[in-house]
Amino acid sequence: MSKEIILHIEGLRTEFQTERGVVQAVNDVSFDLHQGETLGIVGESGCGKSVTNFSILKLVQYPPGRITDGQVLYNEKNLLECSDEEIRTIRGKHIAMIFQDPLTSLNPVIKVWVQIAEALRLHQGMSKKEAKAKAIELLKLIGIPDAEQRADNYPHQFSGGMRQRVMIAMALSCNPDVLIADEPTTALDVTIQAQILEIIKNLSHGRKTSVIMITHDLGVVAEMCDAVCVMYAGRIVERASVDELFYDPKHPYSIGLLNSIPRINQDSDERLHSISGAPPDLIDLPHGCPFRPRCTQAMDICAQKSPPEFSIGGNELRTVACWLHEKEHSHG
Amino acid sequence: MGNPDILLDVKDLKVHFPIEKGILLKKNAGWIRAVDGVSFSVRKGESLGLVGESGCGKSTTAMAVAQLEAATAGKVFFEGRDLSLLSSEELRRARMNFQIVFQDPYSSLNPRMRAGDLIAEPLRIYAGKKIISISENDIQKKTASLMDRCGLSPSFADRYPHEFSGGQRQRIGIARALSLGPKLILADEPVSALDVSIQSQILNLLKDLQQELDLTFLFIAHDLAVVEYFCSRIAVMYLGQIVETADSQTLYQQPMHPYTRALLSAVPLPDPKSARTRKRIILKGDVPSPSAVRSGCPFMERCPDVMERCRVEAPVLSDLNEKHQVACFLYDSPSKQI
Ligand SMILES: Nc1ncnc2c1ncn2[C@@H]1O[C@H](COP(=O)(O)OP(=O)(O)OP(=O)(O)O)[C@@H](O)[C@H]1O
Ligand SMILES: Nc1ncnc2c1ncn2[C@@H]1O[C@H](COP(=O)(O)OP(=O)(O)OP(=O)(O)O)[C@@H](O)[C@H]1O
Ligand code: SF4
Ligand SMILES: [Mg+2]
Ligand SMILES: [Mg+2]
Numbered sequence: 001m002s003k004e005i006i007l008h009i010e011g012l013r014t015e016f017q018t019e020r021g022v023v024q025a026v027n028d029v030s031f032d033l034h035q036g037e038t039l040g041i042v043g044e045s046g047c048g049k050s051v052t053n054f055s056i057l058k059l060v061q062y063p064p065g066r067i068t069d070g071q072v073l074y075n076e077k078n079l080l081e082c083s084d085e086e087i088r089t090i091r092g093k094h095i096a097m098i099f100q101d102p103l104t105s106l107n108p109v110i111k112v113w114v115q116i117a118e119a120l121r122l123h124q125g126m127s128k129k130e131a132k133a134k135a136i137e138l139l140k141l142i143g144i145p146d147a148e149q150r151a152d153n154y155p156h157q158f159s160g161g162m163r164q165r166v167m168i169a170m171a172l173s174c175n176p177d178v179l180i181a182d183e184p185t186t187a188l189d190v191t192i193q194a195q196i197l198e199i200i201k202n203l204s205h206g207r208k209t210s211v212i213m214i215t216h217d218l219g220v221v222a223e224m225c226d227a228v229c230v231m232y233a234g235r236i237v238e239r240a241s242v243d244e245l246f247y248d249p250k251h252p253y254s255i256g257l258l259n260s261i262p263r264i265n266q267d268s269d270e271r272l273h274s275i276s277g278a279p280p281d282l283i284d285l286p287h288g289c290p291f292r293p294r295c296t297q298a299m300d301i302c303a304q305k306s307p308p309e310f311s312i313g314g315n316e317l318r319t320v321a322c323w324l325h326e327k328e329h330s331h332g
Numbered sequence: 333m334g335n336p337d338i339l340l341d342v343k344d345l346k347v348h349f350p351i352e353k354g355i356l357l358k359k360n361a362g363w364i365r366a367v368d369g370v371s372f373s374v375r376k377g378e379s380l381g382l383v384g385e386s387g388c389g390k391s392t393t394a395m396a397v398a399q400l401e402a403a404t405a406g407k408v409f410f411e412g413r414d415l416s417l418l419s420s421e422e423l424r425r426a427r428m429n430f431q432i433v434f435q436d437p438y439s440s441l442n443p444r445m446r447a448g449d450l451i452a453e454p455l456r457i458y459a460g461k462k463i464i465s466i467s468e469n470d471i472q473k474k475t476a477s478l479m480d481r482c483g484l485s486p487s488f489a490d491r492y493p494h495e496f497s498g499g500q501r502q503r504i505g506i507a508r509a510l511s512l513g514p515k516l517i518l519a520d521e522p523v524s525a526l527d528v529s530i531q532s533q534i535l536n537l538l539k540d541l542q543q544e545l546d547l548t549f550l551f552i553a554h555d556l557a558v559v560e561y562f563c564s565r566i567a568v569m570y571l572g573q574i575v576e577t578a579d580s581q582t583l584y585q586q587p588m589h590p591y592t593r594a595l596l597s598a599v600p601l602p603d604p605k606s607a608r609t610r611k612r613i614i615l616k617g618d619v620p621s622p623s624a625v626r627s628g629c630p631f632m633e634r635c636p637d638v639m640e641r642c643r644v645e646a647p648v649l650s651d652l653n654e655k656h657q658v659a660c661f662l663y664d665s666p667s668k669q670i
Contacts, residue, residue: 044527145617159618160386189385189554191615191634194598198614216527219600223607242604260532261602262561264584271539272561274532278497 006210007033007056007095007178012070014048014055017063021283025051027234029070033178038204038211040221040242042257043231044279049214050100052231053180055080057097058087074178093123095178096171098164100186106155106163113139113151116170123174138169142199161192168199175207182214197224218261222246227317230254233280233290236309237321250312250320252295289323297324336412339516339548340374340397340430345406347392351623364623366392368572369406369668371649374516379542379549381563381580383556383595385619389572390552391435394518397550398432399423410516425463431509435521437501441493448489451475451507458512478507483537499530506537510545520552535562556599560584568592571630572622574649578656588658591631629661637662 014026025048033039041049054060056072058079072079074095079087091097099105107115116138117131126134132151139147142165155163164184171179181200185193201224204211213224221228221242228245230238230253238251249255259273277294280286286293288303295302301323309319310329345367353361367389374380382390395401397408399415408415410426418426431454434440441450452475458464459471466474476486482503493501502522509517522538523531535558541547553559559566560580567577568589576589587593594613601607615634620626629635629642639661647665649657659665 044529143616161618189619190556190598190600191385191594192618193600194612194614195616197600198612217600218528218602219607222602222604223600246602246604257528258602260528262532262535262557263602264557264560264596264599266557266561268561268564268580271536272532274536275529276533278499278530279527 003034003037005032006035006074007212008071008073009033009052009056010071010073012052012055012072013068014051014060014065015068016065018283023282024234024285025065025282026055027285029231029234029236031229031236031239033210033212036204036208036210037226038213038224040225040228041212041214041231042216042218042221042228044216046279046282047231048234048282049216049231050182053097053182053212053214056180057091057095058082059091059097089123092119092176093174094176095180096174096176097180098167098171098182098184100183105167108155110154111151112153112155112158112166115155116166116173119170119173134173135169138173139166142166142169143195161188161195164188164192164196165199168196172203172209176209178210178212179204180212180214183216184213185220186215186217193220200224218246218258230257233285234282235290235321236319237291239309239317239319241317244318250325251291251322252297252324253291256294289321291322299323337375338373339376339411340550341409341412342373342393342397343371343407343409345370345393345396345408346404347389347396347401348404362623362625365572366622367396368622370569370572370574371406372567372574372577374548374550376515376548377546378565379551379563381559381566382550382552382569383554383559383566384569385554385595387619387622388569389622390569391520393569394432394520394550394552398430398518399427400432424461428458428463428512429514430516430518431512431514432518432520433502433505433509433522435524437498437505437525438493440505441501443493446490446492447479447484447496447504448472448475448486450493450504451478451489451511454508454511464512474511475507478510481541482507482510483533497530498526499533502526502534503537506534506541510541513545514547516548516550518550518552521554522551523558524553524555531558538562556596568595571619573630573659574657575631575660576656576658577649582656586656588652588656588663589631589660590635590637590662594634594636629659 010030012026012029016023016025029052043049055067113132113135116135120126120131120134136147136151139151144150185196203209225242227241229236232253238254249258256275262272275294280290288305289307292298292302307321307323309321310325312318312328346369347367349364349366350360351362352358370393384390396403452471455471459466479486484503523534551563563580565579566583567574570591576592587596594615597613617634620633628644629647632638632642641661645667647659647661648668649659650665652658
């Protein structure tokens with residue numbers, strides 16, 4: 001895999017100031033997104049998936065949020081140092097994002113086609129007429145029936161699945177290099193989810209768009225992704241190709257997670273594996289490894305020092321942040 | 333009276349909600365047919381899964397079974413007794429036998445009550461109404477043992493719901509539902525709001541409780557893998573109707589209804605190799621509104637196999653064999669008599 005790196009994230013830290021204390025939402029996160037690749041970011045609720053991606057596009061609200069360290073390189077430019085104006089051009093035109101909740105990110109009082117057309121006019125300088133035609137074409141592409149008529153609807157007249165597809169149409173309107181999809185199907189039914197995933201898949205294959213796919217659904221990861229980062233308590237604890245993660249997971253948390261999902265055709269008399277306890281409070285992280293309180297294999301060192309990311313067999317795309325894998329790490 | 337093995341028997345249940353227009357003079361502008369002629373039965377000790385997409389009527393079915401929502405038509409028999417014929421006093425007594433566990437562990441617990449009181453509340457109410465006789469001392473003991481059994485330290489009894497995590501709150505909901513010693517648990521998406529690692533803890537707990545207490549479940553979920561794991565038999569709902577029922581294995585290995593097939597093929601599989609090779613059926617369009625006046629099969633708009641007949645007549649759930657029922661003209665189901 002010597003594909004071109006399109007987005008390079010290094011040492012990202014983001015925190016939130018709250019009444020109870022400082023929430024360490026993103027804690028030294030680094031990863032690369034390669035040309036044409038779909039990279040999954042998985043982890044349980046609150047582990048920092050959304051904040052990581054908000055940080056990439058400088059969308060973290062201050063206060064209470066603050067990016068305290070790190071860089072995000074896109075075309076050799078550090079996005080975190082861009083002016084508001086520069087970053088606004090990059091957002092939408094080069095890096096587009098589909099948000100977790102489509103209702104909050106669509107304007108309720110503006111017709112659907114106008115919202116799609118706005119981006120086209122802003123970033124591609126189309127005339128109003130051209131933009132409308134293109135907007136309707138996009139609505140057709142994402143499978144909205146009677147696109148000409150439905151284009152005049154307001155968001156609330158669309159179903160959840162249709163609104164999510166409108167978000168995708170908007171994100172794709174400018175042929176971005178990178179698409180960040182934050183749980184694009186979580187609120188949707190499985191058959192509608194399958195429609196949406198199919199659209200994203202076709203686009204990433206057809207247009208060679210690189211995709212960051214944020215989800216807590218390991219099924220979606222298996223269906224969609226080439227590579228995966230597993231997050232836990234604000235950190236990436238394992239990175240791997242999709243096959244490596246599913247067939248040879250290394251981190252005790254990844255192993256526990258994969259064993260916890262009931263599988264179709266699993267013997268019903270068998271108990272499900274489960275990880276005891278709950279994820280830690282990000283304000284009061286345990287000393288050492290954040291997974292230690294739930295880990296069945298914890299050793300003395302785990303309570304003392306937080307494990308760095310060890311690469312397995314010298315492959316920098318295959319890392320595990322766990323002391324059990326220190327020896328597999330070849331230096332250099 | 334009927335088959336003694338059958339704990340719950342639901343016959344042609346309908347729940348229609350009026351659509352009201354106008355602010356002062358409310359006019360009925362039609363009906364939402366949330367549940368539109370559903371029949372099923374649950375045997376003692378069995379767990380029947382009810383799956384289907386959002387809005388297809390799963391929760392409304394459970395609420396109507398529990399007599400918390402009025403049925404527009406149809407009957408619910410519990411241990412052979414028609415619940416609609418019971419006096420309110422008799423119904424209260426009967427209710428001890430069936431309890432609901434709700435989806436949302438965040439909103440279903442009164443935030444101003446402590447965990448111990450939440451769990452003890454049903455016992456206190458029934459003792460207050462002299463339906464059961466139990467001393468306050470025994471209520472306390474029973475609460476502590478329920479907490480313990482559901483994986484909550486009894487020392488948490490004084491805490492309020494917001495001090496618990498989602499999984500712990502669901503444990504409180506389960507302990508509360510068990511307090512009166514029910515025979516049937518109506519579990520409405522009990523693990524849908526939980527993260528995977530917590531979800532498996534709760535599923536294990538429910539399975540253990542089922543064996544220990546000989547519980548029967550009506551288990552509602554939209555996650556097919558969860559339902560298949562938990563349930564011995566599954567009913568698939570679409571637009572207010574049951575379109576297929578079979579034991580779990582048969583349903584997964586030989587789905588017959590085109591909707592069940594599409595649903596199964598749409599579930600993302602946590603296995604990249606099979607995900608890459610399998611053929612998926614991608615349906616077109618969205619689930620129609622349950623208020624639209626319609627004829628024909630509920631699935632006709634999205635069905636890849638739709639025929640002329642499906643647009644004018646509605647198929648009725650009928651036996652493929654003793655253990656497998658389907659409502660689809662591909663299998664010569666009879667038409668509904670109007
Ligand atoms: N505005 C905020 N103020 C305080 N804390 C915040 C804020 N936004 C996020 N956080 C905290 O940051 C952490 C990471 O949140 P994030 O939204 O990234 O989680 P996530 O992994 O996307 O979870 P989910 O799967 O639920 O979407 C959480 O613990 C959250 O409580
Ligand atoms: N009290 C009510 N008044 C009017 N309509 C209702 C009411 N309760 C439910 N409905 C409607 O009835 C239909 C079935 O709803 P129900 O909640 O039973 O679906 P569900 O299968 O449980 O869905 P979900 O998976 O989203 O929980 C929906 O269209 C819903 O909007
Ligand atoms: S570092 Fe230690 S505590 Fe953390 S996951 Fe590895 S073995 Fe478990
Ligand atoms: Mg999120
Ligand atoms: Mg429901």
